[in-house]
Amino acid sequence: xxxxxxxxxxxxxxxxxxxxxxxxxxxxxxxxxxxxxxxxxxxxxxxxxxxxxxxxxxxxxxxxxxxxxxxxxxxxxxxxxxxxxxxxxxxxxxxxxxxxxxxxxxxxxxxxxxxxxxxxxxxxxxxxxxxxxxxxxxxxxxxxxxxxxxxxxxxxxxxxxxxxxxxxxxxxxxxxxxxxxxxxxxxxxxxxxxxxxxxxxxxxxxxxxxxxxxxxxxxxxxxxxxxxxxxxxxxxxxxxxxxxxxxxxxxxxxxxxxxxxxxxxxxxxxxxxxxxxxxxxxxxxxxxxxxxxxxxxxxxxxxxxxxxxxxxxxxxxxxxxxxxxxxxxxxxxxxxxxxxxxxxxxxxxxxxxxxxxxxxxxxxxxxxxxxxxxxxxxxxxxxxxxxxxxxxxxxxxxxxxxxxxxxxxxx
Ligand SMILES: C[S@@+](CC[C@H](N)C(=O)[O-])C[C@H]1O[C@@H](n2cnc3c(N)ncnc32)[C@H](O)[C@@H]1O
Numbered sequence: 001x002x003x004x005x006x007x008x009x010x011x012x013x014x015x016x017x018x019x020x021x022x023x024x025x026x027x028x029x030x031x032x033x034x035x036x037x038x039x040x041x042x043x044x045x046x047x048x049x050x051x052x053x054x055x056x057x058x059x060x061x062x063x064x065x066x067x068x069x070x071x072x073x074x075x076x077x078x079x080x081x082x083x084x085x086x087x088x089x090x091x092x093x094x095x096x097x098x099x100x101x102x103x104x105x106x107x108x109x110x111x112x113x114x115x116x117x118x119x120x121x122x123x124x125x126x127x128x129x130x131x132x133x134x135x136x137x138x139x140x141x142x143x144x145x146x147x148x149x150x151x152x153x154x155x156x157x158x159x160x161x162x163x164x165x166x167x168x169x170x171x172x173x174x175x176x177x178x179x180x181x182x183x184x185x186x187x188x189x190x191x192x193x194x195x196x197x198x199x200x201x202x203x204x205x206x207x208x209x210x211x212x213x214x215x216x217x218x219x220x221x222x223x224x225x226x227x228x229x230x231x232x233x234x235x236x237x238x239x240x241x242x243x244x245x246x247x248x249x250x251x252x253x254x255x256x257x258x259x260x261x262x263x264x265x266x267x268x269x270x271x272x273x274x275x276x277x278x279x280x281x282x283x284x285x286x287x288x289x290x291x292x293x294x295x296x297x298x299x300x301x302x303x304x305x306x307x308x309x310x311x312x313x314x315x316x317x318x319x320x321x322x323x324x325x326x327x328x329x330x331x332x333x334x335x336x337x338x339x340x341x342x343x344x345x346x347x348x349x350x351x352x353x354x355x356x357x358x359x360x361x362x363x364x365x366x367x368x369x370x371x372x373x374x375x376x377x378x379x380x381x382x383x384x385x386x387x388x389x390x391x392x393x394x395x396x397x398x399x400x401x402x403x404x405x406x407x408x409x410x411x
Contacts, residue, residue, distance in 0.1 A: 006206055006410065007271075009252070009278025009356070097132055097156065100202075103351040109341045110202065111139050113232060113332045118143040120230065120334065125193060127151065129186055129201035129220050130213060134160035136200050137179045141169045145198075148179045149191055151220075157183035186216045196224045200232045206277045207355040208238050208328040209377065210410045212385045214295075215302045230298075233330040237294040239344060242313050242363075242371060243284040245322040245356070252276065253358055275389065275408050276356040280325050280345040286365065287313035289344065292326075292375055308376040314368065321363040321371070324391065326355045357391060357408055369397040386411040 101107055114121060114136070121143040128137040131150035137160075140148045148169075152160055161181040164170045169179045182189050199220055205211035221231055256268035292309040313324075331340030343352040363371065373393030380386035387410040394403035 006210065007274045007276050008353070009248070009276050099351050101133070101135060105341045105348050105350045106202065107135065109332075109339065110136055110200075113335055113339050114139040114143045114200075116337075116339075117332075117335045119336075121145045121198065124197035125149075125195070126198045126200060127191070127196040127220060127224060129199060129217050130203060131160050131181065132156055132202075134163050134179065134181065136202065137164070137181075138167060138169060140198075140200060141179050146178075147193075149193070149196065150179055150181045151186050151189055151191075152181065152183060153185040157181055186220050191224055194224070195226045196229065197226055198230045198232060199225055204236065204328065204330060204352065206352055207275065207326055207387060207389075207410055208236060209305055210385070210387050212305075212379060212387075214297075214305055215384075217297065218300070218302050221298070230334050232334070233332045233340065234298045235294060235296060235331045235333055235340070236328055237330075238292045238309075238326060238328050238377075239289045240292050240311050240313070240375060241285055241289040241325050241327075241345070242287040242315075242321045242365075243280055243323050243325050243345075243356070244286055244319050245280075245284055245358075246320060246362075248278075249322045249358055272358055272360065272406070273408050275326075275410050276358070277353050278356055279349055279353045280356065282345045285325075285345060286317060286319045286321055287315050287371065293377075306378040308374050310374045311372070313371040315365040315370070316367065318366050321359065321365055323356045323358045324393070326357065326375075328352070355410075357389065357406070359393075360404060360406060361402065363395050363402060364397070364400040365395060366398055369395065371395045380409065380411070383411070 121140055123144065123146045126137070126140045126145045126148045128134070128140065128148060128150045131137050131152040133156060134150050134152075137148040137150035150157075150160055150164070161170070161183075164179045164181055171178045171180050180192065182191070199217065201213075201217045201220075203213035203217050205213060217231070221229075225231065253268055253271055256264045256266075256271065290311040290313055292311060293307055295304060315321075325345065327342070327344045329340055329342035329344065331338060341347070341350070343350045343354065345354055365371070371393050373391065375392075376390040378388045378390075380388050389408040389410065390405065391408065392405045395401070
């Protein structure tokens with residue numbers, strides 16, 4: 001059994017307090033204005049060189065998430081939090097699922113997409129890819145789907161089966177619709193029907209692509225979706241911005257340079273390669289945001305998730321830059337009204353937070369100056385669930401002249 005962990009930060013404990021559940025939040029879709037906010041597509045969505053060659057010989061740099069199964073302390077930023085990885089659900093099943101369900105931006109957006117666009121679901125056959133507790137299947141069934149196939153590979157499928165039954169949606173015991181829970185991997189199960197009208201899935205990982213569940217959705221799409229069928233969500237975009245982050249970089253990265261008088265900078269070198277999943281305060285943002293890549297889930301191929309995208313980040317004030325920050329948004333363009341959410345630092349927090357890529361040296365940037373470069377994103381060859389990121393960037397400013405290449409591994 002493979003497994004993986006990710007380095008997650010605790011910045012919000014020191015500055016911005018993040019919580020998903022607001023006092024006025026409940027799951028009644030018509031009740032509160034925050035639901036509308038989360039789902040309108042506008043609330044949470046925003047407006048829009050020395051070379052440091054990666055040293056692959058350093059400690060553990062070839063490791064993938066599979067190697068971290070019994071070795072979670074090998075992540076250096078913090079003790080790694082083994083969350084939201086499907087194999088982990090077998091071990092720590094309830095915490096990550098609760099965290100995801102309590103992420104109201106995420107869950108209420110899906111709920112609103114389904115309830116407010118029930119015309120899309122009426123009498124349709126739906127496939128829920130990676131059903132977890134079955135929450136999306138329940139939404140679809142309630143919205144009038146003819147039949148929902150809820151496929152889940154972890155032990156949670158047994159709970160989903162029970163949940164479906166208790167709520168009156170199991171086959172042969174339905175109020176208005178049937179849900180069939182199928183336990184197994186999408187790639188291995190046999191679906192009782194040849195085709196489905198809609199594929200719904202919450203497949204997004206940290207940095208959008210970590211865990212690589214997107215391939216599972218694309219596999220299901222190519223195997224079962226009718227020619228004019230819908231994939232929900234159908235668009236996902238990755239963005240990049242730059243932040244000032246002196247305090248946190250000092251605390252998490254430079255710490256290793258002098259630990260009680262000893263040089264542990266070999267660990268610093270390794271921790272620099274591990275993107276940090278953490279919540280960034282919007283006041284830290286120094287530049288514009290650059291769209292790196294939009295993926296059309298209805299049409300793309302698995303290979304499209306590996307790409308090189310150029311970027312140009314323009315400083316909006318004089319400041320220092322310690323890291324580039326990646327985040328994503330997803331949208332459901334087939335809804336009556338464009339709906340979606342962003343995981344960006346200017347939007348309401350989600351459990352995906354943002355992904356922070358620390359830069360080797362501090363950039364001193366003046367307003368109007370630009371950092372130009374490219375980001376290459378690729379599946380790790382050894383473990384396709386992991387993501388390899390290469391960042392090329394340069395700044396040719398009045399106070400700083402830098403051109404570098406840095407490599408990162410999300411594992
Ligand atoms: C992010 S969770 C979403 C759960 C649920 N749909 C929700 O929205 O709360 C993704 C789920 O997909 C399951 N999963 C991942 N890969 C899968 C695969 N290849 N086949 C079936 N299920 C898979 C995981 O076990 C996990 O329960």
